[in-house]
Amino acid sequence: MSAVVVTDLVREFVVRRSTGRLRRDKQVIRAVDGISFEIALGDAVGYIGANGAGKSTTIKMLTGILVPTAGTVQTLGLDPVSRRRELARGIGAVFGQRSQLWWDLPLGESFRILAALHELREWQPRVAQLVERLELGDFLRTPVRQLSLGERMRGEVAAALVHSPALLVLDEPTIGLDVLSKEKLRVFLREERTNHGTTLLLTTHDMTDIERLCDRVLVVDKGRLAYDGTLTGLAATMGAERVLVVDLVEPRAALSDIPGTRLLSVEGGGLRQRLAFTTSAAAVLAAVADRCEIRDLTLEEPDIDDVVRKLYARGGR
Amino acid sequence: MADAYRALLGARLRAQTSYRASFALDLLANVGIGLLEFCEIYVIFHNIDVLGGLDWQEALLVFALSNIAFSLADLGFGHLDELPRYLRAGTLDAMLLRPLPLLGQLVTSDISLRRLGRTAIALVVLAYALPTAVADWTPAKLLLVLVTPIAGAAVFAALFVCAAALQFWLVDGGEVANAFTYGGSYVSQYPSSVLHVLLRSFFTFVVPASFVAYLPTLVLLDRSPPTGLPAALGWCAPLAAMAMSVVAAAWWRQGIRHYTGAGG
Numbered sequence: 001m002s003a004v005v006v007t008d009l010v011r012e013f014v015v016r017r018s019t020g021r022l023r024r025d026k027q028v029i030r031a032v033d034g035i036s037f038e039i040a041l042g043d044a045v046g047y048i049g050a051n052g053a054g055k056s057t058t059i060k061m062l063t064g065i066l067v068p069t070a071g072t073v074q075t076l077g078l079d080p081v082s083r084r085r086e087l088a089r090g091i092g093a094v095f096g097q098r099s100q101l102w103w104d105l106p107l108g109e110s111f112r113i114l115a116a117l118h119e120l121r122e123w124q125p126r127v128a129q130l131v132e133r134l135e136l137g138d139f140l141r142t143p144v145r146q147l148s149l150g151e152r153m154r155g156e157v158a159a160a161l162v163h164s165p166a167l168l169v170l171d172e173p174t175i176g177l178d179v180l181s182k183e184k185l186r187v188f189l190r191e192e193r194t195n196h197g198t199t200l201l202l203t204t205h206d207m208t209d210i211e212r213l214c215d216r217v218l219v220v221d222k223g224r225l226a227y228d229g230t231l232t233g234l235a236a237t238m239g240a241e242r243v244l245v246v247d248l249v250e251p252r253a254a255l256s257d258i259p260g261t262r263l264l265s266v267e268g269g270g271l272r273q274r275l276a277f278t279t280s281a282a283a284v285l286a287a288v289a290d291r292c293e294i295r296d297l298t299l300e301e302p303d304i305d306d307v308v309r310k311l312y313a314r315g316g317r
Numbered sequence: 318m319a320d321a322y323r324a325l326l327g328a329r330l331r332a333q334t335s336y337r338a339s340f341a342l343d344l345l346a347n348v349g350i351g352l353l354e355f356c357e358i359y360v361i362f363h364n365i366d367v368l369g370g371l372d373w374q375e376a377l378l379v380f381a382l383s384n385i386a387f388s389l390a391d392l393g394f395g396h397l398d399e400l401p402r403y404l405r406a407g408t409l410d411a412m413l414l415r416p417l418p419l420l421g422q423l424v425t426s427d428i429s430l431r432r433l434g435r436t437a438i439a440l441v442v443l444a445y446a447l448p449t450a451v452a453d454w455t456p457a458k459l460l461l462v463l464v465t466p467i468a469g470a471a472v473f474a475a476l477f478v479c480a481a482a483l484q485f486w487l488v489d490g491g492e493v494a495n496a497f498t499y500g501g502s503y504v505s506q507y508p509s510s511v512l513h514v515l516l517r518s519f520f521t522f523v524v525p526a527s528f529v530a531y532l533p534t535l536v537l538l539d540r541s542p543p544t545g546l547p548a549a550l551g552w553c554a555p556l557a558a559m560a561m562s563v564v565a566a567a568w569w570r571q572g573i574r575h576y577t578g579a580g581g
Contacts (some may be wrong), residue, residue, distance in 0.1 A: 011578070048488045067578045081577060088416040098407035104332045116324030117415050246438075 001077045003167050003199040004039040004062055009071035011057050011292055031057040033223030034071070041166065044193060044200040046214035046231075048308060055203045059171055062201075076166060081208040089118060092160030096172035099143045099152065100159055107155045108140040118163040130158040134188055150181035157185065161192065168192075170202035174209055186212045207308075211301070217309060230285055238310050240302035241276040244284055247296040248273070258287045298305060318513035321417055325425040331333060333430055340431065347434030349385055354384065354506070355438060367506040369508030376508060377446035383506035384439030386469025387433055394474045397481035398425040398498070400492055403497050404484070409576070457538055464555060469505075469529035471558035475565035476501055476524065480567070482572035497524055510543045513535070517544075525557035 011032040019025045032054045039045050049055050060066040061073050064080030064087055073080055076090045093100070101110045101252045111130075115123035134154040139147055147155065153173065159167060170189075174182040190213065192198050200213060208230055210217060217269055218235055219227035227234055234240075243264065246255075251270035261284055264274040277284050281299055288294060333340055358380050362373045371379065400423070403409045412422045451458065480494030487493060505526040509517050521527040528550070535542055536551030 013578075060410070061412055065410050065577060069578070084413065085416040085418070090412055091414065093409065093411075093414050095411070098411065100411040102328060105328055109328060109331075113324045113328050117321045117417060119318075119321065119416075159560070 001041065002038050003041045003043065003076060004037075004201070005072075005074040006038070006058075006062070007036050007072045009053075009058065009061065009073060011037045011061060011066060012067045012069045019149050033067075034059070035220065035223070035225050036071075037218055037225065037228060039199065041199055041200065041215060042193075042197045044214045045202075046210040046217045047201060047203045047220065048205075048210065048217060049203075049220035049226075053220045055220060056171065058220070059169055059201075059203065063087070063093060063169060089163060090166050090185075091169060092163065092165035092167070093169045094153075094156050094160045094171065094173050096153070096170075096175040099144070099156065101152070101155055103145045104143055105111075107136065107147065108139045109142055110144065110155070110159055114162045120163060123162060126164060127158075127162060130161060133191065134158050135184075145267055149176050150178065153177060153181070154185065157188070161198075164196065165198070167194060167201065170200065170204075172204055174204065175205050181204070182208070189213055219308060221311070234311075235302045235307055236278075237276065238307045240307045241278050242281065242302055243300040244275045244277065244281060244288075245298045245300065246273055246275070246288055246294050249269060249293040249295045252292045255288060255291065258284060258291075260284065260294045318417065321507070322421060322425055326428060327427065329428050343429075343431035344434045347431050348438055349434075351384065351388075351435040351438030355380070356444065356487040357431045358506070358519055361377060369510035370511075370540070370543065371508045371534075371538075374446050374450040375534065377442055378450050379508055379530045379534045380506045380536065381439050381443035381446055381556065382469065382534065383502065385436055385443065385466040386529050387473050387502040387505070388435040388439060389470035390473030390477060391465065392430070392436070393424055393470075394402075394477035395429060395432065397423060397477045398484075398494060399427070400481045401491060404576075418558050419573060423481075430570060452539075461533055461536060461552065465530070465533040468554035469557040470556070472525055472529055473498065473502065475558065475561035478565035479561075479568050482568040484574045485572035500524075501526040505531065507531075508534075514544060521546075521550075528554040528557040 009032055010030065013029045013031055015027045015029050016024050017027065018308060033051075034056075035058065045054055047058070057066065061068050062075050062080060064075075064084035067081050075087055078087045078090075080087055087154065101107065102113065105113075111123075111127045115127070120126075131140060134157060136151075136154060136158060139151055142151075144152060157170075157173065168189075173189075174185060177185065187251075189200065193200055202213065203207065204210060207249065215230065217227065217229065217231050218225060219234070227237065229237075241262070244261075248271055251268070252273075253270060254263055254266050254277065255261075255273050258275060260279045261275040261277045264276050266273050285294075285297070355517070358376060361368060364377065366372060368376055399411075403412075403423075409419070412426075415422065462572055476498045480498050481492050484491070501520065501524045504512070504520045504524075509520060509527040509531045512520065517527070521532075532542060532551040533554055534551075536548060541548045544548060
C-alpha cells in the first residue's frame, strides 16, 4: 500500500465577480490541473510552490476536506472524502497558520481530549514521550492562548502525533519560528520518522526544511507538477552552481584559471576567493591546492529558493 | 464515541467554570435577558386584559413553554451561528481531520452554561402560571407539559442547524439566518392567534413555531385553535420536531457537501 496515490487530480473553483451593477461574471479557476504522483509509506516528501500554486488545495483533497473536481485520490488506501473519519485515525496534520489545540485550556488537556477523540487506551506513554522529546514539560499546564508561537507549534506537532499516525501532513510547520526553534523541530521530525517510519508530507517556503527533512521534492506551479525528484536533482536540472570559498594562507592573484569554475569574487586582496562550479568539489579543491596553500574553506550549497524561482520563470512563460 | 464527546463536553464545561467571576456575570446577564423578555409581556398585559384570546396567566404559559424550549436549544446549538467565524479561521478544517461527525463536534465545541439563566426565569414563570391557568389536570396534560419543552427545544435546535447550514452558501449571512431562529423564538412566545392568517400559517407549517408553546397551551386550557385547525395539533410538537430534524439533517449534509465542493 502507498501512503498517497494521486492520479490526474483536478480541482476547480468558481469565482464570481461583479462586472456591472447587476451583472456578475462566473470564472472557473483551475487551482489543481492534472497532478499525478505517488508517495510510498515511510517517504519524506516536500511539496513546494509559490503562493496560490495549488499546494493547500492538494493537501485538502488528500485529507478529505475538499472533493476533487476530477481524477482520483487514495490516501492510506482510502477514498479521503467518503472515508474521512476512518482516514482521520491514520493522518496527523499540522497547519502553521491555524491551531488545532483548545486555546482556552492547558496544553496537556488538549492531548487528553485528542486521545479520547481517537479512542486511544494506552495514550499516556506516547504523550509522555512526545512531551519529553519536544520539551513541552514546562508549559503543559499553561493555557494554549498564553504560549509563545514556538511553544504552540511544538504543541501542535505533538497533538498531531498523539495517535501515532502513519502519515503526517505539515503545512508550513516552521512559519514564523526563530532559527533555533526551526532546527529543534526538524531534528524531532527526523527522529520521529526514523523511530516510527512516519510518512512526511510537508509544504514550506523554507528551503532548509526541505534540505533537512525530505528525500524527494514535488514542485507545483500553476496547478501542474513542474518537478518530481531529489533536491540535488532539482539543482542539477536547473544547472545550479555550488560555490567553493577558499581562505588562503597568503594573498594570491585571482584564481581565474581553474578548469570548470567561474571566479565570483576576490576579497582581502586575494586572501579569500569564491569559485562557482557544477562539477565535483574534490576536483576543484585539488586544482586550487596545486596552486596555493589553503588555510580554510567552506562549500555553499545552491540557494534552492533561486532554483525554484528559475523553475517558475521557465515553466511560467 | 460517547467517551470522545464526554471529553469534549467536559473540557468545555471546565473551561467555562474555571473563570468564575466571568461565568457568574454571564449567567446574571442571561437572567437579565430572561427578565427583559418577561417585562415585555408584562407591559402588554398592563394595558390590555386579553391577547389573542388568552388572558395574563394563560399567555404566561405560552411565554414560559417557549422560553424553556428556546433556552435549552440555545444552550446546545445557539453557538452554531458562529459557523462563519469557524469557516474563516479554518477551525472547521481542523474538525474535519478528526474522527467524529462535524455537527457533533460543533455542538460540543461551545456549550454555554450561562444560557441556563434564561431557562431558570422561564421555569419560575411556568411554576407560577401552570397552577393558576390550568383548571382540571389529567395525566395526559401532565405528559404534555413534560414533552412540550423537549420537543420545542428540538424544533429550535433543528432551526439553528438549518440556519447554520445556510452559512455554507451565504458568506456572512448570519442576519438572514437569525430571522428564522430568533424570529421563530420571538413569535413562539406569543399566542399565534395575534398574527395575520398568512403569517400564522407560515409559523405553524413552515417554521413550526406555534407547535412549541401556543398549540400545546390550548390543549392544556381545553380550548380549540382559531380558524378551525384541529385541537389535536397541540399534541403534534414531537412530530413537528421530527419533521424539522429530518429537514435540518438533510440540509446540513447538503451544506457540508457544498463546503467540500462535492455538489451545489
